[in-house]
Amino acid sequence: MAQNLNRRRLVQAFAAVTAGTLAAPALARNECAVFTRQTQEQVTPDAALKRLQEGNARFVAGETIHCDLRQQVRETATGQAPFAAVVGCIDSRVPPELVFDQRIGDIFAARVAGNIVNDDILGSLEFATQLAGAKLIVVLGHSECGAVKGAVDDAKLGHLTGLLAQIRPALAGVEYRGVPSSKDKALVQRVAERNVYDTVKKLARAPVLAGQVGEGRLLIVGAMHDVGTGKISWLA
Ligand SMILES: [Zn+2]
Numbered sequence: 001m002a003q004n005l006n007r008r009r010l011v012q013a014f015a016a017v018t019a020g021t022l023a024a025p026a027l028a029r030n031e032c033a034v035f036t037r038q039t040q041e042q043v044t045p046d047a048a049l050k051r052l053q054e055g056n057a058r059f060v061a062g063e064t065i066h067c068d069l070r071q072q073v074r075e076t077a078t079g080q081a082p083f084a085a086v087v088g089c090i091d092s093r094v095p096p097e098l099v100f101d102q103r104i105g106d107i108f109a110a111r112v113a114g115n116i117v118n119d120d121i122l123g124s125l126e127f128a129t130q131l132a133g134a135k136l137i138v139v140l141g142h143s144e145c146g147a148v149k150g151a152v153d154d155a156k157l158g159h160l161t162g163l164l165a166q167i168r169p170a171l172a173g174v175e176y177r178g179v180p181s182s183k184d185k186a187l188v189q190r191v192a193e194r195n196v197y198d199t200v201k202k203l204a205r206a207p208v209l210a211g212q213v214g215e216g217r218l219l220i221v222g223a224m225h226d227v228g229t230g231k232i233s234w235l236a
Pocket of ligand 1: 089090091113114115144145146147
């Protein structure tokens with residue numbers, strides 16, 4: 001009898017341990033599961049934002065989630081259903097998938113120097129949201145942006161001249177004294193933030209995106225990445 005009791009306790013203890021060990025990997029497995037149209041549909045715009053905020057918190061804390069990327073490649077081979085889209089700079093220090101701790105099939109990423117939006121990027125975002133179902137657009141600027149510095153200094157070089165001209169209105173939108181210079185780090189930061197703000201406004205006015213925002217199916221937000229810390233702050 002005592003032996004049976006001990007055995008029962010052992011079984012119960014084992015069951016508890018098993019449940020405990022399964023609980024943690026179950027969460028990790030869920031994080032590594034690729035999005036399907038069904039699971040994408042369950043993510044609200046606010047939840048999409050929360051996912052990216054939590055991802056950046058993991059990135060900053062050095063607690064990124066490691067998944068089997070080859071498995072994710074296999075699971076996304078026949079389709080994708082990313083929950084968010086990011087417009088970011090080409091800067092090597094701000095890869096959206098890494099700084100938001102996301103993986104294969106999670107986010108659309110459009111990258112161009114100075115994270116500006118022209119008609120082609122806008123068309124890409126219309127595809128990402130209206131057709132492919134992403135619930136969130138993040139315009140992601142960053143500190144120490146070379147494109148913003150070039151715009152502040154009114155630099156000229158080949159096709160870069162035309163690109164920087166699209167950032168110049170942000171300079172006109174902030175206060176400064178004298179001749180603007182990229183040596184003024186605070187000015188560069190203000191222009192970078194203003195550029196993000198203006199870009200968010202531009203997207204919000206685009207009819208295809210505005211329609212989705214009006215129906216509560218899409219959120220458009222601006223954010224700034226700090227290349228010194230990896231931390232992303234969200235613009236109001
Ligand atoms: Zn940049």
